[in-house]
Amino acid sequence: MTEPSHTTPSSGAPSDAVLAVRNLRKDFGEVTAVDDVSFTVPRGGSLGIVGESGSGKTTVAKMIVGLERPTSGEIYAAGHDRSKPARGGAERRRRGREVQIVFQDPYSSLDPRQPIAAMLDEVLRLHHEMSQADRRARVVELIDLVGLDERQGQALPRALSGGQRQRAAIARALAAQPEVIILDESVAALDVSIQAQILNLLADVRDDVGVSFVLISHDLAVVRQLTEEVVVMRNGRIVESGTTTSVLDDPQEAYTKRLRASVPGPGWSIDQVREAASLATD
Amino acid sequence: MTATTIETQPQPAGAGSPLLEVDSLALQLPVDGEYRPILRGVSFTLAAGEALGLVGESGSGKSMTVRAIDRILPPRARLEGTIRFDGQTVADLSGAALKKYRGEVAMVFQDPRAHINPVRRVGDFMTEVLRTNLGVKPKAAAERAVEMLARVGIPDGARRLDQYPHELSGGLLQRVMIASALLTEPRLLLADEPTTALDVTTQAEIMAILDDLRRDFQLAVLFITHDLDLASAVCNRTAVMYAGEIVEVRQSSLLHTDPLHPYTSALGAARPDISESAHRLQAIAGRPLSALEAPPDACAFAARCQHHEDVCDSSHPDLVAIDGGLTRCVRADDLRGRLGVSHD
Amino acid sequence: MTAMVTTTAAQESPRRRGLRSRLGVSGAIAATIVAIASLVAVIGPWIAPHDPTIANLSQAWLAPSADHLLGQDVQGRDVLSRLLAGARSSMLGPLLVVVVCMVLGSSLAVISAWRRGFTDSAISSGLDILFAFPAILLAALSAVVFSPGLWAAVAALSVAYTPYVARVLRGAMLRERNQPYIAALEVQGSGATSICIRHLLPNVMPLMVAQATILFGYAVLDLAVISYLGLGVQPPNPDWGVMISENQSGILQHYPMPALAAGACIVAVVVAMNLLGERLLERSNASGR
Numbered sequence: 070m071t072e073p074s075h076t077t078p079s080s081g082a083p084s085d086a087v088l089a090v091r092n093l094r095k096d097f098g099e100v101t102a103v104d105d106v107s108f109t110v111p112r113g114g115s116l117g118i119v120g121e122s123g124s125g126k127t128t129v130a131k132m133i134v135g136l137e138r139p140t141s142g143e144i145y146a147a148g149h150d151r152s153k154p155a156r157g158g159a160e161r162r163r164r165g166r167e168v169q170i171v172f173q174d175p176y177s178s179l180d181p182r183q184p185i186a187a188m189l190d191e192v193l194r195l196h197h198e199m200s201q202a203d204r205r206a207r208v209v210e211l212i213d214l215v216g217l218d219e220r221q222g223q224a225l226p227r228a229l230s231g232g233q234r235q236r237a238a239i240a241r242a243l244a245a246q247p248e249v250i251i252l253d254e255s256v257a258a259l260d261v262s263i264q265a266q267i268l269n270l271l272a273d274v275r276d277d278v279g280v281s282f283v284l285i286s287h288d289l290a291v292v293r294q295l296t297e298e299v300v301v302m303r304n305g306r307i308v309e310s311g312t313t314t315s316v317l318d319d320p321q322e323a324y325t326k327r328l329r330a331s332v333p334g335p336g337w338s339i340d341q342v343r344e345a346a347s348l349a350t351d
Numbered sequence: 352m353t354a355t356t357i358e359t360q361p362q363p364a365g366a367g368s369p370l371l372e373v374d375s376l377a378l379q380l381p382v383d384g385e386y387r388p389i390l391r392g393v394s395f396t397l398a399a400g401e402a403l404g405l406v407g408e409s410g411s412g413k414s415m416t417v418r419a420i421d422r423i424l425p426p427r428a429r430l431e432g433t434i435r436f437d438g439q440t441v442a443d444l445s446g447a448a449l450k451k452y453r454g455e456v457a458m459v460f461q462d463p464r465a466h467i468n469p470v471r472r473v474g475d476f477m478t479e480v481l482r483t484n485l486g487v488k489p490k491a492a493a494e495r496a497v498e499m500l501a502r503v504g505i506p507d508g509a510r511r512l513d514q515y516p517h518e519l520s521g522g523l524l525q526r527v528m529i530a531s532a533l534l535t536e537p538r539l540l541l542a543d544e545p546t547t548a549l550d551v552t553t554q555a556e557i558m559a560i561l562d563d564l565r566r567d568f569q570l571a572v573l574f575i576t577h578d579l580d581l582a583s584a585v586c587n588r589t590a591v592m593y594a595g596e597i598v599e600v601r602q603s604s605l606l607h608t609d610p611l612h613p614y615t616s617a618l619g620a621a622r623p624d625i626s627e628s629a630h631r632l633q634a635i636a637g638r639p640l641s642a643l644e645a646p647p648d649a650c651a652f653a654a655r656c657q658h659h660e661d662v663c664d665s666s667h668p669d670l671v672a673i674d675g676g677l678t679r680c681v682r683a684d685d686l687r688g689r690l691g692v693s694h695d
Numbered sequence: 696m697t698a699m700v701t702t703t704a705a706q707e708s709p710r711r712r713g714l715r716s717r718l719g720v721s722g723a724i725a726a727t728i729v730a731i732a733s734l735v736a737v738i739g740p741w742i743a744p745h746d747p748t749i750a751n752l753s754q755a756w757l758a759p760s761a762d763h764l765l766g767q768d769v770q771g772r773d774v775l776s777r778l779l780a781g782a783r784s785s786m787l788g789p790l791l792v793v794v795v796c797m798v799l800g801s802s803l804a805v806i807s808a809w810r811r812g813f814t815d816s817a818i819s820s821g822l823d824i825l826f827a828f829p830a831i832l833l834a835a836l837s838a839v840v841f842s843p844g845l846w847a848a849v850a851a852l853s854v855a856y857t858p859y860v861a862r863v864l865r866g867a868m869l870r871e872r873n874q875p876y877i878a879a880l881e882v883q884g885s886g887a888t889s890i891c892i893r894h895l896l897p898n899v900m901p902l903m904v905a906q907a908t909i910l911f912g913y914a915v916l917d918l919a920v921i922s923y924l925g926l927g928v929q930p931p932n933p934d935w936g937v938m939i940s941e942n943q944s945g946i947l948q949h950y951p952m953p954a955l956a957a958g959a960c961i962v963a964v965v966v967a968m969n970l971l972g973e974r975l976l977e978r979s980n981a982s983g984r
Contacts, residue, residue, distance in 0.1 A: 121550035121551065121552065121553075135881070158886055161884040162884035164884060165883045165884030169882060170878075170879065170882050177875050177876060178875035178876050181898065182897055182898060183894075191885075195885060230638050241883075245883060260408040260639055261408060261577065261622055262408060262621050262634065262639060262655075263408075263639075265622070265623075265632040265634035266634040266635075268623065268632055272631060287550065288551075289625050290622065290624060291623055293626075293628050294628050294629065294632065317626075318626070328552060330555075331551045331555035332551055332625050333578065334584075337584040339558070339585050345555040
């Protein structure tokens, strides 16, 4: 694994980073949702963005994929600046091939009228010059890659369970062959036993296709499982960053310590709860 | 199913006969015009001052169990079995007795915002039951509300009573819900995923408050959650549900180190560990079954179980007592000592 | 536009179920009435037993007979023939209104919902101003500017109804536009037009059909009123609204049949359309998430 790189290069797109965010800021009227956020994701690496509601982590994700426009700051993905809206369809589609996203809610993130295979076919047609036969083969491959069977591939989303829909959403993100996939609380809505399957699938996918992940999550255990580096956000700012191991095992900031202490786990007792809660009254 | 009533675990101090007894609860609901099982033979007891966790994935029936106890089941529900509160059969209650029961059983929901009228002030909401059902004067009701808010860690209660729900954060609003649930001096608190929608730091605060209240008021708490770790941290005992039935009841401190049912063990192992990452998680194959999909004469978990043998498919297992807990597994004896959770 | 999908995707075959099981008994009756009225609108003039416009004042207000099943009107014309022939303008007018309103209304709604922000506010304010003009006032204006007739009335109603359609659809489209699956398509790099035509509109279509049906009912009624007031279809052309207007004196003179027959046709179509629309609306709500 490469050394963690939190230092922000002074200018241009860093060549070793597949995603670089620099001094990112987003104001909604009077409210500053994201304030001076910088981080980089090395090629093939993965970053967790941890925070609670109102921390600005989802706004960061939306700015990276172009669903929100930054007030100021820079975003580079695969060497291309994407801090301004895309000019024209070609640039829009190229950005689609650089960064993709998987949302939290598996129920509303698929078009209810479109079978999974048709959805994947549409994405392939958008991005790649492929014959119909090649597309068909690739659709089968993608469906298989995320652990769905052929019948599920032909089904409408409503015939699938939450976990199966999330697999379909992952297949859609992979269809464009992006270099980065933003996972915006992508396993948060799933049952524990399904969550484990999807986390394993994501790890498999990363090993197979070498994509980088940016995992937006409130769940520290999930972040630990899937990322090497992490930034902790609070009230729009990064309060702590480093390797996931060091931040979670030896947090430096009071907020990170409290966050860490609040997570229930084996051997966790009500006294620890109280301790975590009393830390809260700072 | 005599095994279900066996109570071998140490009860918390001061507990005599249980406050809540749920016995062989079976629930059916019409699905596509046909009655289908939702709960199958759910039995447990809960003593005053005790916290019992009810853990399960979606479709396990944990929320329906709570709704049956609170008598807020959907229309046309078919309920068999008995629920006794303080020795009285809940289904027989009506009129004044039912009103009294509703006062003694309080409920806290997952999404506080969905259960509070957004255009009325917090004070209105909190004191309504006191004023209308118990005839408490508005001023006295407000005073009691402020007092109770202080107990859930809201020091400036008087100011909060004048605010509207949208002015409060989710964590604050959930504390308001808990405080107002406690105003009628209930003896049983049904908490249905009360912290699932909240941040983890807020969750810790709410859980600490609930635990204090339980001790102070000798409150019996039935805590519904999908989070095995959370339940085992804050409950004396934990019941694990799968496909509409209880598959294990265990002293919480033993759930991870010495579970009795393979599902409990698998559930614990499937969660990622915050203190170390695994190459791959020990995922459970397939997806959780609901009661209506479960085979009637086999173990519902058999298809996903790594300890599955032919015997699991041939009969529906009973809940049996073993080593101070209860488990619904025919191979329970064989598997003793082999189910401890390890993340290796 | 690129062809609609798909590779091997077996299209979910729309299960052919009976009208009754899909719409309920009342919905099925309503659908039948609408179907008959539409059929008559097409073939009415050809199946009319008599010429609907030839007057014969000596036979005014004659009671029903074997030759004139519904009797004769104030000018001695065959009432049944005038009803059959009048179905055309009475049904065609509303159809035109609905088509124009749905096209304009859904276009404005989709632009509002997609662009959000300033565009949305601008369109909404514009529609609010149009809302202030009642349909009848617009019809009077339209009759003065153009000459009174079916076209003037259709134009007036289209302007009057469009804000209503746009507002209802904007709400639904805004909800749909904020769904994550739309955001996922944007992130893929799909164009706005393609997303709207292939994803957003089809998902709002059940609501659009229901709205169009209800709108048709209103249009039948309003066009009849406009014709009754002399601002729409002009006598002696057969039209249900005109028929009520011409024959209203008969109601007081103990010859109510001609006016009431036309009134009954209007009521039947309006009620049927509304019922059908409500059923479709229920279905679109039920099929929604």
